Amino acid sequence: MMQLALAALLALPIPLPDSTPPSHAQVLEIPPELRAQLHQRVPGSVAPGARRLELLVEFVFSADGLALEYGNSTTHTVADAWRTRQVNCLSFALLFTGLAREVGLDAYVQEIDQVLAWHQQGGIVYNSSHVNVGVRFGQRRKTVDVSRAEVMARHRPEQVADERALAHFYNNRGAELMAAGDSVAARRHMEEAIALDPRYATSWNNLGVLRMRSDDAIGAEAAYREALALDPTHASALFNIVGLFRRAGDEANAMHFQRRLERAQLADPFHQFLLGTQYEGRGEYERAVEHYRRAIRLHGDEHRFHFALARTWLLMGERRRAGRALARARELGDDDSRALYQAKLDRLRQDR
Template identity: 45%
Template sequence: MRMLTWAMVVALAMSGSIPDPAPPVWGGELLSAPAPVAELPEWDEVVAVPPSLRAQLDTQVLQHSWTSQQRMRRIVEFMLDPDGLALRYDLDTTRTVAETFRDRQGNCVSFTLTFVALAREAGLDAYVQEADEALVWLQGGGMMFYAGHVNAGVRIGGRRYVVDFERNVVATSTPPEAISDQRALSHWYNNRGAERLMGGDIPGARSLLEASVELEPDFVPAWNNLGVLRLRSGEPEAAERAYLVALEHKPEHVPTLSNLTGLYQQLGEKDELARYQRKLRDVQRSDPYRNFVLGFQHESQGDNAQALAYYERAIGLHGREPRFFIAAARIHTELGHLEEAERSLQRARALSGDSDRDISRTGFRVRR
């Protein structure tokens, strides 16, 4: 999913996985006396709509929209507009719907759950979707990386719409798929567990991450994060078991492969280290989007020749992604290869039959 230190930044908001740096220490010493582990909320508690929010929804949305499409559009605008909830994006904290309403901010998961809860209040067939991996571009930091991602789906009259509140997602490796409320709750537990882990609350993090994998035994990011927690708790064998469970469900999961190689390096297990290092290299080389990220990194460093090599490899692996051709055209232009640049741009134009429709002034989209 992602490597190096970027993942620590995005693991929380993107329902992703934490890489475990060596030595296994997170932000200094762990808290010696963490807060007691609170009882974990059930799904109905996480998505509960407070009465005051329900009243606002009625007066600002439901009384002014009649068709399902109008209600879907108005709910997004209600969440984002200054005259509505004016929600702000906050990367660091995963909130319930009530907490999102109270704080007027939330991350990817919080925004998605709030939309789904409000859409259901409006009588829409709304649900959470997950994209296995997404390319995320942080403009302020000038970084691009892979992360897990969730958004919302709505079924209206035989059509399926996608409502995505994450502006920074460039592309997803697979189309988003509808998931059950139980799996969405597993995402929520995983995110909150990662946040507790970052804050040094090992008991709280353990409770949440174990609940996540108990709900969804094949939820790989939570198994990976549980491995990180166990290693930091001085349980290397238990950490190894968690990583191996993750890889049973998804052998090509890069964060887990990276963490497992780090563990074997710490333990001095040379044979296992070499084995999983080979796997990690093979996965990275065969993934077009990871090659695209590597190309972007080299381009950012001014290494245009190496950047072009990675972009062209990405094109060779997946020749129907217009962004790959746009990146290649950009490098060809820098290198003075104007004919190649024009051919790449023409190919990008031919592939970019984008049917996205902007549904609000803020630029968030609904896809059919």
């Protein structure tokens, strides 16, 4: 979980994270015990760099190493991630990048801005982007991703500056504190995120949600508009500003931004995919096919889109079409999914 883009709903209390903003150094500090373990498992004399990376990955993930566990957990500092062994993608990226640099690797945080990863907690909808780690060896690059194949992404990851990575930390912490009901600490974290990277639209959107929840509609509108000036298709900011104007009874402005939101959603393959799953779940298969096919037109390389289409064709009794979609899913899938799709395709052919 990272780059949390919030959509305002009713607030429910959840456990309160630490409310004191850590310094930049505290966020990235590698505890002495962890540093000692690292150099024991990944000695600096090991060459070339690719071998050091292999040893580092083994140390981070193996049962006799850090044995990190991935999930939508609290955004931790490097030290807290080491102590708890619990990481979301941002905590992992900060920890792994720091350890990689400690053993002489050219590592950096990478950002994937459009992914299908969202959840609801504490009365707030979180629309999450994703980060992982890149490691450079001359002209070659390797990617280390704690989520494995769980994240559905539209674009390849891009390197971001350390300031952006730190801004994500404070932005995430701010969102977590807001959901926990500590608006003062949340504001301090969000303002730190904006100070580090004022051109990141999601931080402005989240500040708008905080202001709205603090009954500052004027401040919320200003923050949403700043987010949209930076990213005119930012779906969360559009959703939030529509709600703001609707609550104020300003239907003209609400409709203006609603049309902008609908245009953004039409161009978003993940939104179309989610609509398809909703219609499929309700048994409205023709509508589901319509949205799955639109998702594929927008982002045809995602194997799970083709598999969803195949599943819906099969529910409609369209076995030939289902077979074609399933074959395409198999072509595009990774090693794990390809075997599953092949087995389903074989079964479909046998049934014929």
